[in-house]
Amino acid sequence: MGIEALAGVKALTYDVFGTVVDWRSSVTREGGEFGRAHGIDLDWQAFADEWRGLYQPSMEKVRSGQRPWARLDDLHRESLVALLEKKGVTGLPDDAIDHFNKAWHRLDPWPEAVAGLTRLKKRYILATMSNGNIALMVNMAKRAGLPWDVILGAEVARAYKPQPETYLRGAEALGLKPEECALVAAHNNDLHAAAKVGFKTVFVLRPTEHGPGQTKDLAAEPGIDLAVADFQDLADRLGC
Amino acid sequence: MGIEALAGVKALTYDVFGTVVDWRSSVTREGGEFGRAHGIDLDWQAFADEWRGLYQPSMEKVRSGQRPWARLDDLHRESLVALLEKKGVTGLPDDAIDHFNKAWHRLDPWPEAVAGLTRLKKRYILATMSNGNIALMVNMAKRAGLPWDVILGAEVARAYKPQPETYLRGAEALGLKPEECALVAAHNNDLHAAAKVGFKTVFVLRPTEHGPGQTKDLAAEPGIDLAVADFQDLADRLGC
Numbered sequence: 001m002g003i004e005a006l007a008g009v010k011a012l013t014y015d016v017f018g019t020v021v022d023w024r025s026s027v028t029r030e031g032g033e034f035g036r037a038h039g040i041d042l043d044w045q046a047f048a049d050e051w052r053g054l055y056q057p058s059m060e061k062v063r064s065g066q067r068p069w070a071r072l073d074d075l076h077r078e079s080l081v082a083l084l085e086k087k088g089v090t091g092l093p094d095d096a097i098d099h100f101n102k103a104w105h106r107l108d109p110w111p112e113a114v115a116g117l118t119r120l121k122k123r124y125i126l127a128t129m130s131n132g133n134i135a136l137m138v139n140m141a142k143r144a145g146l147p148w149d150v151i152l153g154a155e156v157a158r159a160y161k162p163q164p165e166t167y168l169r170g171a172e173a174l175g176l177k178p179e180e181c182a183l184v185a186a187h188n189n190d191l192h193a194a195a196k197v198g199f200k201t202v203f204v205l206r207p208t209e210h211g212p213g214q215t216k217d218l219a220a221e222p223g224i225d226l227a228v229a230d231f232q233d234l235a236d237r238l239g240c
Numbered sequence: 241m242g243i244e245a246l247a248g249v250k251a252l253t254y255d256v257f258g259t260v261v262d263w264r265s266s267v268t269r270e271g272g273e274f275g276r277a278h279g280i281d282l283d284w285q286a287f288a289d290e291w292r293g294l295y296q297p298s299m300e301k302v303r304s305g306q307r308p309w310a311r312l313d314d315l316h317r318e319s320l321v322a323l324l325e326k327k328g329v330t331g332l333p334d335d336a337i338d339h340f341n342k343a344w345h346r347l348d349p350w351p352e353a354v355a356g357l358t359r360l361k362k363r364y365i366l367a368t369m370s371n372g373n374i375a376l377m378v379n380m381a382k383r384a385g386l387p388w389d390v391i392l393g394a395e396v397a398r399a400y401k402p403q404p405e406t407y408l409r410g411a412e413a414l415g416l417k418p419e420e421c422a423l424v425a426a427h428n429n430d431l432h433a434a435a436k437v438g439f440k441t442v443f444v445l446r447p448t449e450h451g452p453g454q455t456k457d458l459a460a461e462p463g464i465d466l467a468v469a470d471f472q473d474l475a476d477r478l479g480c
Binding site for chain 1: 313365373374375377378379382388389390392396413414415416
């Protein structure tokens with residue numbers, strides 16, 4: 001355990017929502033804009049948390065085989081429509097819903113993320129290992145300046161993390177062994193799943209992902225190779 | 241026809257072998273290195289042309305359903321082993337063959353390619369639309385500095401150009417309509433196939449791809465939207 005565990009790593013694969021980008025503040029901001037445009041007064045921070053709360057259940061239907069493969073953009077949209085209905089918001093035009101749904105394409109990175117990734121890119125292949133679909137990842141990266149070498153994850157593997165295929169098919173697509181890949185994530189459960197199939201693991205502390213009252217993922221759990229403060233710290237530790 | 245046809249384009253998708261990189265000079269150079277390392281004296285320029293000559297027949301077996309899906313790295317390797325045997329070269333260790341096979345990961349870009357792409361990237365999504373597999377495209381891009389936003393093509397679509405699925409699944413992955421994508425290629429047949437499914441088309445002149453005696457693809461054929469001298473010219477025409 002520690003930095004020496006990462007000696008043979010060639011690709012850093014990244015969880016994105018929460019690890020690279022601050023979805024909660026960004027979706028709250030987008031909610032405010034949506035509300036002002038359509039005269040809807042809601043607590044948009046609570047709305048962001050509730051929308052995100054539907055994320056795992058929506059993917060679980062795909063993982064369990066209860067429904068066929070669906071992209072995260074489509075799962076997000078179904079959750080959004082259901083949540084707006086629950087709040088009594090109906091009758092909006094499709095393009096207004098589509099625009100708000102694409103809030104997930106316009107998430108802001110954590111402050112040091114772009115600078116840290118830019119340093120790490122010089123020595124490592126930088127890949128997304130996200131449940132976000134390709135269009136979402138590309139549009140987010142273009143807007144935010146995230147310097148990915150390649151977009152992997154759910155849509156390439158047709159499996160949602162933490163299903164093992166997601167990590168394994170990503171490594172295979174890169175022509176690398178699992179132990180030549182490290183998952184970088186702010187979530188212990190994602191890291192444990194990646195470790196189980198042979199990935200190296202880097203925990204990044206994002207103590208306000210869920211707001212000031214966050215109670216989980218405040219430290220790396222046993223079994224994780226390395227814990228870092230942020231991507232600049234990771235670049236320092238890896239000598240980039 | 242002309243630049244106005246490209247007004248609604250959001251993504252430039254690129255053929256890579258021959259259009260972005262000079263496979264012939266690069267594989268010839270790699271052949272020379274392979275020959276010196278293993279004491280093999282062959283005409284490596286002729287070897288590069290013969291190896292490339294096996295490219296379409298090897299993919300045709302996959303396209304026709306005669307064999308199951310196989311990545312270009314594996315097709316290249318089978319062609320290489322067959323060609324070396326034909327030249328009387330046998331008994332080399334697997335890792336020597338593997339290294340030479342990965343010559344295709346180490347192709348040099350045409351002189352203006354990186355600078356032109358870097359300008360175009362500011363306004364367009366830049367995607368590969370190549371029959372090369374993901375690892376090949378990633379390793380090539382890292383070495384050569386090609387600033388792709390996303391790697392699409394054969395392995396994402398599980399279809400080889402000019403099969404229509406290759407282009408259509410690429411556009412779908414980007415969340416774009418076919419007419420919001422342009423294929424940029426030095427090959428008329430690739431451009432015609434992309435146009436047939438609704439892509440816009442840009443012909444780039446690469447008059448020495450096949451050496452000084454090249455006889456085809458010396459001009460855009462009728463039906464192609466725009467012809468440019470190179471990627472800097474394309475960036476000029478698109479106002480990047």
